[in-house]
Amino acid sequence: MSKVHNFSAGPGILPQEVLKQASEACINFDNLNLSLLEISHRSKNYEKVMDEARSIVKELFEVGDEYEVLYLGGGASLQFAMVPYNLLRENGTAAYVNTGVWASKAIKEAKLIGNTKVIASSEDKNFNYIPKGYEIPGDADYLHITSNNTIYGTQMKSFPKCNIPLVCDMSSDIFSRKVNAKDFTLIYAGAQKNMGPAGSTMVMVKKDALGKTGRKMLSMLDYQVHIKGGSMYNTPPVFPIYVTLLTLQWLKKNGGISWIEKINQQKADLLYSEIDRNPLFIGTTAVEDRSNMNACFLLKDASLEPEFDKLWKEANISGIRGHRDVGGYRASLYNALPLESVQVLVDVMKQFESKKG
Amino acid sequence: MSKVHNFSAGPGILPQEVLKQASEACINFDNLNLSLLEISHRSKNYEKVMDEARSIVKELFEVGDEYEVLYLGGGASLQFAMVPYNLLRENGTAAYVNTGVWASKAIKEAKLIGNTKVIASSEDKNFNYIPKGYEIPGDADYLHITSNNTIYGTQMKSFPKCNIPLVCDMSSDIFSRKVNAKDFTLIYAGAQKNMGPAGSTMVMVKKDALGKTGRKMLSMLDYQVHIKGGSMYNTPPVFPIYVTLLTLQWLKKNGGISWIEKINQQKADLLYSEIDRNPLFIGTTAVEDRSNMNACFLLKDASLEPEFDKLWKEANISGIRGHRDVGGYRASLYNALPLESVQVLVDVMKQFESKKG
Numbered sequence: 001m002s003k004v005h006n007f008s009a010g011p012g013i014l015p016q017e018v019l020k021q022a023s024e025a026c027i028n029f030d031n032l033n034l035s036l037l038e039i040s041h042r043s044k045n046y047e048k049v050m051d052e053a054r055s056i057v058k059e060l061f062e063v064g065d066e067y068e069v070l071y072l073g074g075g076a077s078l079q080f081a082m083v084p085y086n087l088l089r090e091n092g093t094a095a096y097v098n099t100g101v102w103a104s105k106a107i108k109e110a111k112l113i114g115n116t117k118v119i120a121s122s123e124d125k126n127f128n129y130i131p132k133g134y135e136i137p138g139d140a141d142y143l144h145i146t147s148n149n150t151i152y153g154t155q156m157k158s159f160p161k162c163n164i165p166l167v168c169d170m171s172s173d174i175f176s177r178k179v180n181a182k183d184f185t186l187i188y189a190g191a192q193k194n195m196g197p198a199g200s201t202m203v204m205v206k207k208d209a210l211g212k213t214g215r216k217m218l219s220m221l222d223y224q225v226h227i228k229g230g231s232m233y234n235t236p237p238v239f240p241i242y243v244t245l246l247t248l249q250w251l252k253k254n255g256g257i258s259w260i261e262k263i264n265q266q267k268a269d270l271l272y273s274e275i276d277r278n279p280l281f282i283g284t285t286a287v288e289d290r291s292n293m294n295a296c297f298l299l300k301d302a303s304l305e306p307e308f309d310k311l312w313k314e315a316n317i318s319g320i321r322g323h324r325d326v327g328g329y330r331a332s333l334y335n336a337l338p339l340e341s342v343q344v345l346v347d348v349m350k351q352f353e354s355k356k357g
Numbered sequence: 358m359s360k361v362h363n364f365s366a367g368p369g370i371l372p373q374e375v376l377k378q379a380s381e382a383c384i385n386f387d388n389l390n391l392s393l394l395e396i397s398h399r400s401k402n403y404e405k406v407m408d409e410a411r412s413i414v415k416e417l418f419e420v421g422d423e424y425e426v427l428y429l430g431g432g433a434s435l436q437f438a439m440v441p442y443n444l445l446r447e448n449g450t451a452a453y454v455n456t457g458v459w460a461s462k463a464i465k466e467a468k469l470i471g472n473t474k475v476i477a478s479s480e481d482k483n484f485n486y487i488p489k490g491y492e493i494p495g496d497a498d499y500l501h502i503t504s505n506n507t508i509y510g511t512q513m514k515s516f517p518k519c520n521i522p523l524v525c526d527m528s529s530d531i532f533s534r535k536v537n538a539k540d541f542t543l544i545y546a547g548a549q550k551n552m553g554p555a556g557s558t559m560v561m562v563k564k565d566a567l568g569k570t571g572r573k574m575l576s577m578l579d580y581q582v583h584i585k586g587g588s589m590y591n592t593p594p595v596f597p598i599y600v601t602l603l604t605l606q607w608l609k610k611n612g613g614i615s616w617i618e619k620i621n622q623q624k625a626d627l628l629y630s631e632i633d634r635n636p637l638f639i640g641t642t643a644v645e646d647r648s649n650m651n652a653c654f655l656l657k658d659a660s661l662e663p664e665f666d667k668l669w670k671e672a673n674i675s676g677i678r679g680h681r682d683v684g685g686y687r688a689s690l691y692n693a694l695p696l697e698s699v700q701v702l703v704d705v706m707k708q709f710e711s712k713k714g
Contacts, residue, residue, distance in 0.1 A: 003390070004389070004390050004391050006391060006395055006396075008395065008396060008397050009397070010397070010592070011394065011395055011396060011397060011398060011592065011595060012395060013395045014392065014394055014395045019383055019384060019392045019394060019395070020384070022383045022392075022394060023380045023381070023383035023384050024380070026376055026377075026379045026380035026383060027376060027377070027380050032361070033360065033361050034361050034363060034675065035371065035376045035379075037368065037371055037376060037379060037553075037554040037600060038363055038365065038368055038369060038370045038371045038376070038554070038693075039363075039365060039368060040365050040366070040367070040368060040676065041368060041555060072430075072431070073429075073430030073431040073432060073435070073556065073594065074429070074430040074431045074435065074577055075430060075577075075591045075592050076591070077576065077577050077590070077591035078430070078431065078577045080576075080577070081575045081576070081577055081578070105576070108576070109575055109576060109577075112573055112574075112575055113575075190592060192592055192595075196394075197394040197395070197595065197596055198394075198398060198592045198593065198594060198595040198596070199430065199556045199557070199593075199594030199595065199596060199597055200556070200594075216469055217469075218438045218466055218469055218470075219434070219437075219438070219462070219465070219466060220431055220432075220434050220435045220437070220438055220466075221438070233434070234432045234433070234434035235367070235368065235432050235547060235549055235555045236555065236556075237430065237555055237556030237557075237594055237597065238368060238549075238554065238555040238556065239554055239555070239556060239596060239597065240556055240594065240596065240597070243394060318391065319397065336395075
């Protein structure tokens, strides 16, 4: 059976060699003759995994020891609460940019914790663009942004310049392109798109930003507790973190972010060119804000969908139905998706044009 | 290479066939020609896993639809906070029995949330027994107990009778023996001992106990939010939950809890008999409270440890060094540990006796 072209929006495609290594570790990890699933997280062998999984993030982001890296359970959704819990002072204000469902959820949790101001939003056009030119309050405790919006296919091509701490949910485009990580006080990302499988969330935070809220804190929601525990205050999600390490090692070994950024650009250019050229299709977002990770597009004539669906399914393509909030199609182009899979999709689009033409 | 006898206290041993199935799912899950690590948790194939993983818990516990089952990230440590957050009214009181480090941590989090009373404790003797005969306040919102104490090797052989909601951390002995689950309002367990790998925590809760605190709740800490989302309010720890399902299917297929309870009793009897018979060793806990899951024992002459360590390592035994709070040895006898592994350990103890005798 030929390989499936996996355009899933997340959990998303992982490199084949990573899946093979993950499979092997389920049987025999590190030549222990034990499965990774049944050894102590306090074993030397696993402590090495955790150490490397933490340090490789700092390496890829090119930051120093002023930052700490954690892998936590609970998904990015738990970070929606932990960020304000750890950074929003009891009488302070947090500023948020609302670029979609996930940003809205982050705002909802922040409001439960303290004063929260939405300083820009693209809700007026179903989040099909990235707001620009808004003013950032200089006295807010932090500004929270979402770098890429999986559902709508929009991506911040540059980040707001501000002199308050910048916090970013990078769940769906982390390590897909060069960013100046030192501009951020906190970056978090659910692993299940560009980093690894579901089950762990990476948090990279500047240490000197913590401990200032005056809040009495629950241990599991306190970044400082997790930092003190070396990201093992309690049993971590052992296997998801290991597979994340494998995925980041794959990225580093192949040339790092500058390598993948180029490929991701090629994939996006190839697909968006076809969306724009092919008279049957139309993109759904503002052209300048198009995401290189999630390309959303519609058939101009929605009644053709069943016929088009049949065609791409025959080509072994999987996971390109759009999110219910946008409809149509969404092709996710995460790091591990090969250029050839995008070519297969583009060929199917061309083939469909000939057929209908 | 011969198989390791894995006595790890947790993450602990899993059945060989489960490890094999887990390994296969990393490459090709459910004949999709895709890895379980790279498919959507909203796919039909995974929704089936989640449904079964939830229903099999109710089946094994023999409870009906008045209970809901969730799989959450963050470990049992997050439940230390979520339990009082969801059950402790703003002016109410929670009652706790302190039987060790984990119970103490649960108490610490509850105190951050509301009035918390420790009604019994075995701290006076380094938690080497289970407190009995204490009075349970009839007006408390709930009583929290820990059924098995991994570090010290103590286990509640019966549960307190009370007419307030009973909450139990069963992380280290869940599904190891028959319990009357209907006596409990909430049972939770980090999966990584008897249920599966690290990364997900099972919570079974009576629905009618929820929504009574008067507290405005953060979404990710609210059981009702997770129930409404079918335990997929956000992306769940996909792979750990799947392996948990495999482990519970293994248990059910082989005869369920009555089957494993008998084997667990045989394993415990075999090991404790040797601890009591062998003049070189001594158990560390009150005999009537000895855990069938974690047997803690010392060499009467601690200076012999290096020599004994050499012997069991040669026998391919792994993970029996005791926790630093107790010292000596701890053999964890979780469901997946075969009787023959215990026999190997007992043989090594006998062999050591001959050598020293």
